[in-house]
């Protein structure tokens with residue numbers, strides 16, 4: 001089995017920056033990602049994007065090519081299309097690539113698995129035609145596709161980003177159904193100092209809003225009672241805004257109310273997670289280098305707490321410095337000296353977060369959905385069923401699996417876990433930490449018998465799509 | 470480019486024949502399969518094993534499993550597959566894929 005000093009999972013900004021930094025200090029680094037090209041969610045397929053698509057996506061996107069280019073320099077073995085499904089103590093990584101299982105070993109692991117869209121269970125959210133806003137963006141980045149008749153629903157900066165990109169492409173959304181209220185903005189003003197320190201975010205946000213306004217995209221604020229109508233597919237969005245009932249016909253609905261850490265891999269390793277009230281999600285407990293409470297396990301980027309792409313890059317490099325020091329490639333003094341500019345850049349990046357998180361909070365009716373709303377997409381379990389479990393004495397998500405099938409489908413709770421925790425916590429009058437989260441066990445993604453049968457015990461040496469050194 | 474289809478394609482690419490549920494389609498070679506099917510007007514990728522409800526891609530990042538299709542007898546996430554010539558794609562039968 002091939003052995004590396006460091007295995008990094010996830011080739012987004014955090015993983016790419018960490019790989020470069022660690023390799024520059026002489027570590028043997030392997031970088032695995034299930035996607036066919038480096039970039040992660042924000043810079044998805046940045047190396048393939050053409051002129052027009054690049055103009056639509058903007059400079060914050062094309063900037064990612066800086067990171068992918070550095071990945072091609074020496075020292076990093078990037079295995080593309082590798083779905084990592086088990087990480088065992090020691091560390092032994094199992095992954096599937098092109099229908100074959102493979103394994104490799106590493107002294108340390110860095111989880112840079114990024115974020116998932118926050119689950120947004122609203123009536124009708126399982127209908128074909130309803131997608132996450134991130135999915136809408138992936139369609140644009142990766143495939144040059146834009147929804148012709150879309151309504152954007154929810155809150156947060158990413159919603160404005162995709163709306164502006166659609167405007168630039170000449171297919172503006174039919175409407176924006178926004179849930180944030182004046183009261184949210186008033187509360188956010190307490191954090192204005194931070195927002196001013198992170199002024200570039202504010203300036204960008206104002207620029208995006210100006211583009212959307214110029215294109216005369218109707219914006220409905222403080223929307224409530226949101227539901228997606230349709231027979232067999234999404235046909236309209238219904239809601240109330242400023243006391244008036246609205247119904248907007250459309251083909252595509254893009255949902256978004258923030259992103260949350262993707263904690264699957266970290267949880268499978270037994271890393272401790274705590275509820276972060278400021279971001280309304282669980283995040284792993286980490287030291288200032290991204291070190292977790294399982295020896296040899298590090299976490300960087302949005303998987304460690306939402307901070308955005310630039311913060312992910314800095315956090316990735318900080319973790320790499322600490323790992324290089326642990327491996328004896330850097331002195332403590334050297335590590336600390338190199339960390340200084342990264343730490344101040346990181347804190348600048350995070351300065352605007354409290355303002356943004358307060359001004360664009362998650363949608364209340366999606367955090368505590370109506371009884372009839374499906375919350376587990378895979379097994380089609382409704383919110384009322386989970387509340388029923390609580391009445392029968394169910395305290396936590398793992399126990400809920402004894403009562404019903406929520407979280408037992410192929411997505412392994414990725415799009416219901418936070419909702420189940422919230423529903424049980426609310427019904428039992430307990431905190432999210434007391435309520436807990438699903439126990440995650442490998443395989444992190446379903447593995448077929450055929451993939452296991454084709455298991456090789458080393459990574460392929462010269463597969464043509466790999467970049468080896 | 471058919472304006473009745475729900476998605477606008479910014480660029481044209483060379484196409485290859487594939488079959489989806491018995492229907493012949495021409496999809497851009499090397500494109501993401503889920504995206505290519507959506508652009509070709511495929512609105513429903515599968516029915517759920519629980520209630521038979523129709524589903525189509527939701528996350529496009531390999532996390533939700535709503536884009537499951539069957540290719541050569543193997544149930545796979547269409548958003549994690551690239552279009553190659555002659556793919557024979559079916560709606561998955563016998564429901565979802567479970568971990569072994």
Ligand SMILES: Cc1cc2nc3c(=O)[nH]c(=O)nc-3n(C[C@H](O)[C@H](O)[C@H](O)COP(=O)(O)OP(=O)(O)OC[C@H]3O[C@@H](n4cnc5c(N)ncnc54)[C@H](O)[C@@H]3O)c2cc1C
Nearest residue numbers: 010012013014033034040041042084113114134301302309
């Ligand atoms: C769909 C989506 C779109 C987004 N778009 C934007 C945007 O346009 N602008 C913006 O500022 N922010 C965007 N974000 C927010 C985004 O989380 C961050 O800006 C940034 O991408 C975080 O970087 P990262 O390195 O932490 O993780 P990511 O960029 O998310 O990279 C994580 C990588 O890990 C890989 N991975 C995860 N699990 C496994 C596994 N088990 N095996 C193998 N590989 C794995 C993934 O394939 C992915 O490439 C988006 C988020 C999402 C979810």
Ligand code: FES
Nearest residue numbers: 529533534536548
């Ligand atoms: S669309 Fe979610 S897994 Fe493919």
